[in-house]
Amino acid sequence: MARAAKKKKSAGGIALRVLIALAAVVCLVLLGGRLYFRLPVLSYYRDSEKAFAIPGLWEGFVPQGISYDAASDSFFVTGYQKGGGASPVYVVSRATGKAAGPVRLLKEDGGSFTGHAGGLSVWGDWVYIAGSRDACVYVYSREAILAAQAEEQVPCLGSVPTHIGEERVTVAFTTVSGDLLTVGEFYREPQYPTPESHKYTTPAGDRQQALAASYRLDASAPLGLRPEAVCAYTLPDQAQGMAVREGRVTVSTSWGAAFSRMLTYETDGLEPFAYIQAEGGQVPVYALDSAAQVAEDKFPPMSEEIEWVDGRLYTMCESASNAYYFGKLTGGTWCYATRMAPQDN
Numbered sequence: 001m002a003r004a005a006k007k008k009k010s011a012g013g014i015a016l017r018v019l020i021a022l023a024a025v026v027c028l029v030l031l032g033g034r035l036y037f038r039l040p041v042l043s044y045y046r047d048s049e050k051a052f053a054i055p056g057l058w059e060g061f062v063p064q065g066i067s068y069d070a071a072s073d074s075f076f077v078t079g080y081q082k083g084g085g086a087s088p089v090y091v092v093s094r095a096t097g098k099a100a101g102p103v104r105l106l107k108e109d110g111g112s113f114t115g116h117a118g119g120l121s122v123w124g125d126w127v128y129i130a131g132s133r134d135a136c137v138y139v140y141s142r143e144a145i146l147a148a149q150a151e152e153q154v155p156c157l158g159s160v161p162t163h164i165g166e167e168r169v170t171v172a173f174t175t176v177s178g179d180l181l182t183v184g185e186f187y188r189e190p191q192y193p194t195p196e197s198h199k200y201t202t203p204a205g206d207r208q209q210a211l212a213a214s215y216r217l218d219a220s221a222p223l224g225l226r227p228e229a230v231c232a233y234t235l236p237d238q239a240q241g242m243a244v245r246e247g248r249v250t251v252s253t254s255w256g257a258a259f260s261r262m263l264t265y266e267t268d269g270l271e272p273f274a275y276i277q278a279e280g281g282q283v284p285v286y287a288l289d290s291a292a293q294v295a296e297d298k299f300p301p302m303s304e305e306i307e308w309v310d311g312r313l314y315t316m317c318e319s320a321s322n323a324y325y326f327g328k329l330t331g332g333t334w335c336y337a338t339r340m341a342p343q344d345n
Contacts, residue, residue, distance in 0.1 A: 041298055043298075044298065044300065044336075044338065045331070045336075047340070048336040048337060048338040048339070049336065049337050050334045050335075051097070051334070051335045051336060051337040052075070052094075052097035052334070053097065053099075054077070054316070054332075054333055054334065054335055055092065055101070056088065056099075057322070057333055058322065060081050060083060060322055061079055061080075061082075061090075062079045062080050062082055062318050063077060063079040063304060063316045063318050064079040064080065064118045064119060064130075064305060064316065064318065065077065065078040065079065065120040065129075065130065065174070065305045065316060066307050066314060066316040066335070067119075067120050067121045067122045067127075067174075067176070067305075067307060068094070069122040073094045074091050074092055074093050075091070075092045076089060076091055076122050076127060076145070077090045078090075078117045078120045078129060079316075079318070079321075080114070080117050081114070082321065084114055085114065086104035086106070086112035086113060086153070087105050087113050087114060087116075087117040087129075088101060089101060089102060089103050089105065090102050091145065100150070101150055102150065102151065103145055103148040103149075103150070103152050103153070103154050104152070104154065105129065105138075105140065105153075105154055105156065106155050106156050107138075107156055108138075108156045108158060108159060112153075113129075113138065115130075115132055115138075116132045116172075118130040118171070118173055118186070118240075118304075119171070119174045119175075119305045121176045121181060122142055123176050123217055123224065124142070124217070124219055125141065125142055125224065126140070126141070126142060126157075126223060126224045127141070127145060128160075128174055128181060129174075130171040130173060130174050132170060132171055132172065133170050134171075135161060135163065135168040136160060136161045136162055136171065137171060137174065137183065138156050138159050139158055139224070139225070140154055140155075141157060157223060158222070158223055160222075160225045160227050163227070163229070164213050164229040164232055164278055164283050165277050165278035165279060165283070167195070167197060167198070167211075167276060168195075169183060169185060169213045169229075170185050170186075170194070171183040171184070172184060172185055172186035172239065172240065173186075173240060173241045173304075173305050175243055175305075175307075176217070177244035177245075179216060179217045179218070180214045180230065181214065181215050181217055181225060182213065182214040182233075183212065183213055183215075184211070184213075184242055185198065185235065185239070186210065186238065186239055187209045187210035187235070187239070188237060188255060194209055194210050194211070198210060200234050200273075200274060202289040202291070203287060203291060204287065204289040204290045204291035204292075206287070206289040206290050208235060208237075208287070209237060210234070210235040210236075210239060211233065211235060211285075212232065212233040212235055212288075213229045213233075214229065214230045214233075215227065216230055228278065228279070229278060230283070231283060231284050231286065232283055232284070232285045232286070233286050233287070233288050234285065234286070234287050234288055234289065235288060236251060236263060236288065237253065238253045238254060238255045239251050239252070239253055240254050240260075240304045240305065241303070241305035241315075241316070242306070243306045243308045243313065244308070247267055247268035248264055248265060248266055248267060248268075249264070249265045250263065250264045250265075250308075250313065251263045251264075252299075252304065252305065252306045254299075254301060254302055254303045254304070257301050259298050259300065260300060260301060261296055261297070261299070262295075262296070262298075262303075262306070262340075263288075263293055263296055264293065264294050264340075265288045265294065266292055266293075267292070272284030272286055273285065273286070297340065300319065300331065300332065301327075302324065303316070304317060309337070312337040312339055313337070313338045314336070314337050314338075315338065316335060317332050317335070318332075319332035320332035320333040
């Protein structure tokens with residue numbers, strides 16, 4: 001009996017040691033992963049503050065877009081639902097960081113809008129949602145979104161096509177600067193191709209394979225937006241977002257677990273190098289290329305849309321969603337507000 005008990009204790013001790021060893025290995029792997037994703041971007045975390053916790057990350061929300069609404073001092077946040085379901089919009093108070101919603105978007109026919117909702121912009125009475133391969137922006141009422149209760153459905157007021165003459169521009173992200181709404185494409189072969197006519201060799205010799213196009217915002221126009229393109233820009237590969245301030249454009253680029261890049265370009269004094277024929281005349285094309293670039297900053301993986309507010313760059317990130325998970329352990333659950341380096345100001 002004593003010998004059997006001794007064997008049981010010995011077996012139990014071995015099992016305990018194995019469990020402790022496994023737990024130690026798991027902890028080391030998690031620590032190693034956290035260090036891998038944070039050490040190369042320590043300057044980013046040093047220069048950033050946690051603006052608000054990204055909502056919905058445990059409910060299947062995959063964050064994509066962000067837009068600041070000065071009238072309500074809040075951020076509108078959009079994205080898609082992992083596994084399907086109507087795409088949501090959350091409204092996050094800038095002062096408290098608390099999120100209202102989600103409200104659920106409907107299509108023009110009244111069915112659920114399940115699109116990627118890669119970005120959004122708030123302007124006046126309207127909210128413009130990226131229409132992806134539909135080559136349009138879908139338009140919603142700002143007041144309806146603000147007044148809606150959680151899980152309430154918000155109807156679509158209509159859509160505005162994003163064309164340049166005969167050219168269809170797919171919409172991965174949007175941004176507002178002054179009286180212009182700019183929409184941009186995401187390019188990566190083979191998953192996300194763009195038309196050959198959107199590929200340019202710029203004056204600096206760069207090969208760029210996607211376009212952004214700008215459209216005039218006008219409160220007297222249907223849905224607040226005129227469908228004729230004013231100008232276009234070439235884009236770097238894998239563009240996820242754009243933000244404009246003081247004669248400079250910052251473009252967010254990312255793909256997978258690679259570190260994101262924030263590329264800043266000087267646009268004051270930029271001259272068109274090509275033109276696209278449209279019904280109303282020729283649309284000038286400007287190059288956001290290495291000649292115009294003035295800064296490059298490394299950000300954590302999976303950065304999406306960006307927004308300048310009071311000198312800080314707010315960045316949406318999808319790494320902590322249930323589609324990818326790893327950001328839950330590396331700081332991706334937060335939207336950060338970053339004070340960029342002096343050369344970026």
